[in-house]
Amino acid sequence: MQTQQRRSKLIEFVRVRGFAALEDLVRELGVSESTIRRDLDALEDQGAAKRTHGGVLYSGGIPRLSEFDEREPANWAAKRAIAARAAESISDGETVLLDGGTTTYEVARQLVGRSLQVVTNSLPVANLFASQARTDLVLLGGYVSPRTGVCLGPYANELLGRLHVTTTVLSAAGITAEGLFNAHLLLAETEQAMLRAAGRVIVVADSSKFGRKSLTFVSGLDTIDQLVCDDALPAAWREIVTAAGVELLIAPLPRASEGAPSGSRPIPTAEDASA
Amino acid sequence: MQTQQRRSKLIEFVRVRGFAALEDLVRELGVSESTIRRDLDALEDQGAAKRTHGGVLYSGGIPRLSEFDEREPANWAAKRAIAARAAESISDGETVLLDGGTTTYEVARQLVGRSLQVVTNSLPVANLFASQARTDLVLLGGYVSPRTGVCLGPYANELLGRLHVTTTVLSAAGITAEGLFNAHLLLAETEQAMLRAAGRVIVVADSSKFGRKSLTFVSGLDTIDQLVCDDALPAAWREIVTAAGVELLIAPLPRASEGAPSGSRPIPTAEDASA
DNA sequence: ATTTTCGTGACTGCTTTCATTCATTGAAAC
């Protein structure tokens, strides 16, 4: 009964690559196409793999962090624009501290390939820079939250206490006149440590975050140096923010049939990472 | 010029899912199949995605660390077998410390889906467990080596000094009668800290590692509890190892037309994780 | 020994996907 063994080999093969063409599997396992198809059907029934035209897709252990799957395109455009604006204000050679929000992740993507020192507690962000020779990467350790992939806990905070960075880029779940709010209790503490470690604090948040509170208070507006938001932010909020001594950077939303957000290249994306 | 924008959206869509059918993309982006095909061609040229029959496979942001690209199939079979044997000797509920070698990575893959606490300094290993609800993950922080994706430096060592784990799984670049050797100076220090943190030390190394020294001495054989190796290990070495008080576990290489390696199930795979 | 069962591989239409070509469109350039 080597059927089971072959299927184990098969799923293993698929897991390593994330995807395998039917043809590859025939060659690899030395059985007929029909047999592979039957194996695939069986494995799909078990939920271990997902068939596609011409191949199989692994549907098991690849880390798909739930927080990053939501991303409705609407919010996403704003996040992208904000991230581009924030990335602009960061110069080469800086030491940048990035937290683990989705908007911050977009900022991180814009920074891939730049000459920077990056400090982060976010596993997804770290992955972006891990193989980049031009970026030094320092990862804060600690307990990794399964949903968001960020490192939390006393170890992260303690290490942060001993670091100093030129710029901290922070996200927020809510912003009011009182200050920033976040949805995660432990994360709030880590973010406070991040604020203390920074020479300059940039907060990235789309306009929907304003006027909303969230679970825990993180910090007052006075600790923020710059706030990047999309252009849908009402004037009233702009006044509140600037009155608190925060420099407000507005990222223009790319409306339909309009060109690139601001400057040189249209929209930096994954190409930069793989170049 | 919204071509770029659409392609960014496209690659983003693909990135989130890992794979997307052409049909999905047509629906999502609201353009014709032809356009999607052209986009896919362009993105494939850039290396951001890989086309398959009926869809696209994301090939961008997953960390392509040079060390993990080598993997000649020959060594790899041995590593696989060794990893399977090592994973067997780990029980559910243990706290396991994994270092950053490629063999250790294989062990980690075998452990995905198990109920464990995992501690690691390796980014690739952390990625395996990041989204697993059944595995608690603790990441050691520090400076991330671009080539191997492991966290190094005093911070990692210091944190290790305060941890205790039931089992440490360690790899080695060379093994002689004197002990273990490793190729990276900073890593040696971190591995020494790992040894001190462990109640039980398992070293995974294929037979080609024996008799070879490497840059730095890590530890004597007496600190090792178990050593997992493939069955090509000469008898002379087996004696040396066991004489040093190390329990030797031999992983049978699955030869052609031979059955399952050892006991019950052939090779623990994704079924376990997804069951 | 015979029968049954199961896994396997080959074959056959049928469906889906692919690459190529061509006409249209809309914006920029002249």
Added chain:
DNA sequence: GTTTCAATGAATGAAAGCAGTCACGAAAAT
């Protein structure tokens, strides 16, 4: 205003993949 050019969408024949069927052989059951 006209030209130019890139981008798009539709259409076509070719190629690839798919489900279903059948026959063969080995192992298990009778």
